[in-house]
Amino acid sequence: MQKIVLHPSGREVECAPGDTVLAALEKKGHALPNNCRAGACGECKVKVVSGQFDQGMVLDMALSQDDRKQGYGLMCMAKPLTEELVIEWGTEDARPKLFPPKENQRYIITEITQCTPKIKQLRMRPIGKAMRYWPGQYITLGDNPNTAPERCYSIANAPRQDGELLLQITQVPDGKTSSWVHQELAVGDMLKINGPYGTFIGDPATDTPVLCLAAGSGLAPLLSLTEAALRRDFRKPVTLMLSARTEADLYEKGLMSYWEAKHRNFNYKPTLTHESNPNYLNGLLPDVLPKTFKDLSEHSIFIAGSPGFVDACIEAVKKLGAPEERIFTEGYFDQAQPTIAPKSHLVS
Ligand code: FES
Structure with a gap:
């Protein structure tokens, strides 16, 4: 089996025969920007530090001759030819670099x-x-x-x-x-x-079941994360729980039904806090959690909503065994200012 080494972290990813670099990374949960997946847009361009690869047929506008001379390749089409292919990917601690705002x-x-x-x-x-x-x-x-x-x-x-x-x-x-x-x-x-x-981007190396907890429009970033995970064929169970006051406050019902029908590993569980309705869970999310999950010690948890909601959910998931290092949160403060990542964490 060939391997791809991520520079500078040194993290190793196995590449099955016939797989592209992009496919191998995604199988292990490492996100790499991509769009056309066919060598036409250039979105997946990455510098190859050492090793040989077959670039396949790609468009010149996506990968110029200059890019090639400088060692860049398009990972959606690239297949390793040598036992080891070292590529530039992410930070020292194997997290994806952020795009400069x-x-x-x-x-x-x-x-x-x-x-x-x-x-x-x-x-x-x-x-x-x-x-x-x-x-x-x-x-x-x-x-x-x-x-x-x-x-x-x-x-x-x-x-x-x-x-x-x-x-x-x-x-x-x-x-x-x-x-x-x-x-x-x-x-x-x-x-x-x-x-x-923002850095609420989840751990790209997550290979655990995922639980997403949202209140109100805190659903937004969780929709984005879930869409990306399902699109890259993430196979572990993904449960999305949305807290709303009444049925009228639930939204994206169509998208939730579509994801449930298309992806057997996706589950949607809304709960209503101000209306008793037999079609849904009823009660505050931290209270209904223990009735839905007995043990969250193997899960990665993503929580988004008001600071009070986030704090209450953190307490609830910890009681069910969720490990601190796999709890990711986004709390919405009224007048929050954007935080800018240090330069070493940005794509240059
Ligand atoms: S994703 Fe478009 S060129 Fe690779």
Whole structure:
């Protein structure tokens, strides 16, 4: 069996005969940006430090002669020829590098959907280059510092070839920016966004069952992470639990049904906190968890929602044995400012 060595961490990944480098990495849960998976877009371009590989048929616009001379290859088509292929991937501790955030990226709103009485979804397409981001990250959006200051919003979909982004925005009482989104924005408007930011991107090497816990529009980053995992054929069980006040506050029902029908390892379990309804779990998520899971010691847990919700869920999952190092959280503070990763953690 050939192996791929990730530089600089030294992590080794086996590559089965006939597998591309991208396929081998994904089988072991290591995320690598990709789009066309056919040597046409250049998204999966990576520097090969040592070893030989068969590049296969790729387009010159995706991998120029200059790129080739400098040792770059497209991993969606590359197959190792030598026993060992060393490629540049991630940080010293084998985490994926982040994309440097950019300011004032222009997007057009192509659709606005009222998801629940309080949550609207904006669907947007880039005018320029699509923003590169990891599932689970967020952007900032605002208009005028006085009337609609910059606020952080998670992206609700995994990266797509056309660069489309989905944002799910809750109308916050007295929230200037969310009021601007809910009351003033219309289809066809142009927005300037900044990003991506955040490190709620999950452990790419996760090979455990996954439990996602969300409240309200905290669902957004978990949709993005789940879409990416299912797309790369993640096989371990994935359970998504959404806490909502009433049935009217549940959204993405169609997508949840689709994922359940298409992926046998995906389970959706909503719970209602202010309505008794035999079709759903009933009660606060931390209270219904022990009735759903007896032991979470083997799980990776992703939690997103208000700080109070996140804290209560952390306590509940720890009581069920979830190990601290596999609990990942995103708490939404009203006026949170984006955090910028150090340079060594950014793609250069
Ligand atoms: S994913 Fe498009 S070239 Fe590899």
